[in-house]
Amino acid sequence: MKIVAIVATLLLAVAPFAQPAHAEGDAAAGKDLAYTCLGCHGIEGYRNAYPSYRVPKLGGQKAGYLEIALQGYRAGTRKHPTMQAQATSLTDQEIADISAYLASIGGDTVAAGGTDGASFDKAAACTACHGQNGISVNAAWPTLAGQHQDYLLNSLIQYRDGTRGDPIMAAQAALIAEEDVALLARYFSSLEGLETTAPE
Numbered sequence: 001m002k003i004v005a006i007v008a009t010l011l012l013a014v015a016p017f018a019q020p021a022h023a024e025g026d027a028a029a030g031k032d033l034a035y036t037c038l039g040c041h042g043i044e045g046y047r048n049a050y051p052s053y054r055v056p057k058l059g060g061q062k063a064g065y066l067e068i069a070l071q072g073y074r075a076g077t078r079k080h081p082t083m084q085a086q087a088t089s090l091t092d093q094e095i096a097d098i099s100a101y102l103a104s105i106g107g108d109t110v111a112a113g114g115t116d117g118a119s120f121d122k123a124a125a126c127t128a129c130h131g132q133n134g135i136s137v138n139a140a141w142p143t144l145a146g147q148h149q150d151y152l153l154n155s156l157i158q159y160r161d162g163t164r165g166d167p168i169m170a171a172q173a174a175l176i177a178e179e180d181v182a183l184l185a186r187y188f189s190s191l192e193g194l195e196t197t198a199p200e
């Protein structure tokens with residue numbers, strides 16, 4: 001009985017550090033590579049020109065998700081002219097390195113992110129994947145907690161109109177009632193989590 005409990009505890013403790021079976025990211029190398037990126041992502045309030053929404057926070061975002069996003073821009077399956085241009089020359093290793101670095105920033109805050117007792121029943125459908133506190137439960141899925149409200153809203157609109165064609169999330173977004181889209185963006189944005197990371 002006791003041994004089972006100890007083994008379970010060990011598994012829980014080890015699981016978050018399990019690495020996907022591909023190029024491992026080197027956060028130190030990623031820090032240099034990410035310098036130019038933070039010229040946009042590291043500036044509080046920096047905006048996408050049209051439509052106008054704030055550039056997403058990347059500090060503390062899940063490494064696996066960052067890799068998927070960058071690979072999507074590079075392949076052109078995720079469309080955004082500026083980001084496609086940024087990602088086009090990155091190698092798989094560089095993407096892994098940058099992602100490891102960005103995920104390592106603000107990690108303590110993100111891990112500890114709490115709702116301060118807030119709850120929102122309309123978010124219940126989201127927490128299975130995006131986590132109870134908006135901190136994703138899977139490295140391949142994005143943390144939403146603390147992300148800019150207008151960026152979250154723009155993403156939800158894009159999933160709903162098909163501009164962002166992720167099969168999992170597009171199906172989820174289609175289920176959200178029209179009047180709840182903005183409320184969900186505001187709710188997840190209000191949670192403690194992701195950070196704008198200034199270049200060092």
Ligand code: HEC
Binds near residue numbers: 036
């Ligand atoms: C000129 C400003 C600018 C620069 C420089 C820039 N980005 Fe971006 N980035 C953006 C904007 C705007 C978006 C939102 C695009 C969208 O809505 O799909 C974005 C989105 C992203 C996303 C998706 C985040 C998410 O939550 O889905 C990632 C990851 C990312 N950028 C990483 C990088 C990296 C790595 C670099 C450097 C190699 C970089 N960016 C350089 C403006 C910039």
Ligand code: HEC
Binds near residue numbers: 056068141142153176
């Ligand atoms: C079955 C798992 C799952 C559920 C449930 C789910 N999502 Fe997602 N969500 C994902 C995945 C996977 C992605 C990344 C998709 C991609 O790469 O574009 C995502 C991406 C997002 C993004 C974009 C984040 C970014 O940084 O660009 C937002 C916003 C979002 N989800 C909101 C929600 C909301 C609100 C709900 C509840 C109504 C919800 N999700 C339910 C899996 C899920």
